[in-house]
Amino acid sequence: MYTGKFQMQAAESTQFEARLAGRATGAMFFVVFGAVWLEVWAQRSGAGMPLAAAIVVGALVMLVNAWRRYRLYAPALAQLRESPERRRTKRIFHLVNIGQWLLILVLGNVLVNIGLGAWVVPMGIAVIGLHFVPLAHAFRYRAHYLTAAAMVVLAALYPLLAAGGPAAPAGFLGAGLILWASAAWALHSQA
Numbered sequence: 001m002y003t004g005k006f007q008m009q010a011a012e013s014t015q016f017e018a019r020l021a022g023r024a025t026g027a028m029f030f031v032v033f034g035a036v037w038l039e040v041w042a043q044r045s046g047a048g049m050p051l052a053a054a055i056v057v058g059a060l061v062m063l064v065n066a067w068r069r070y071r072l073y074a075p076a077l078a079q080l081r082e083s084p085e086r087r088r089t090k091r092i093f094h095l096v097n098i099g100q101w102l103l104i105l106v107l108g109n110v111l112v113n114i115g116l117g118a119w120v121v122p123m124g125i126a127v128i129g130l131h132f133v134p135l136a137h138a139f140r141y142r143a144h145y146l147t148a149a150a151m152v153v154l155a156a157l158y159p160l161l162a163a164g165g166p167a168a169p170a171g172f173l174g175a176g177l178i179l180w181a182s183a184a185w186a187l188h189s190q191a
Contacts, residue, residue: 017076024070034179035059041172126155
C-alpha cells in the first residue's frame, strides 16, 4: 500500500517538475522574441543605444534565470520526453508554429499587395497572439490564454490610439512587454 502511494507521489512530482522545466523553456522563447520586439521598438522610436543596451542586459538576466530553472528541473522533463502525451504536445507545438508563420507570410503579402502594408505589424501581433490559444490547450497552461488576449487587444487598439496609427512603434513596445511579462509569470508561477 505504501509502495503504491509513494510511486504515485513520485510520478506526480516528476510531472510537476517537468512542467516547471517546460515553463522555463517557454520563458526563454518569450524573452528572446520579446527582446527582438523591444529592440525594433527602440530602433524605430529613436530611443538610442543606452536603451538598446538595457534591453540586451534585461534579456540576458531573464535568460540566465530561465536557464537556471530549466537546468534544475530538466531531469524530470527528460524522464517524460518520450511519453505519447509529450510527443503529441510537441507535434501540436510544431504544427501551430508552422501554421502561424505561414499565415503571417500569406496575410502580410496580401496586405502589402492591396496597399495596406502598414497593417502588417498589427496583423502579425494578432496572429502571434492567437497562436497561444491552441498552445494553451496543448500545454495545459491557462496563462497562454491571457497572453493571447493581451496580444490581440494590443493589435486591435494600438493602431487606433497611437499617433502613428498601425505604423507606430508602440506595437513593438507592447508586444515585447507582453512577452517579457509572460516570461516572468512562467518563471515565477508554480503550476
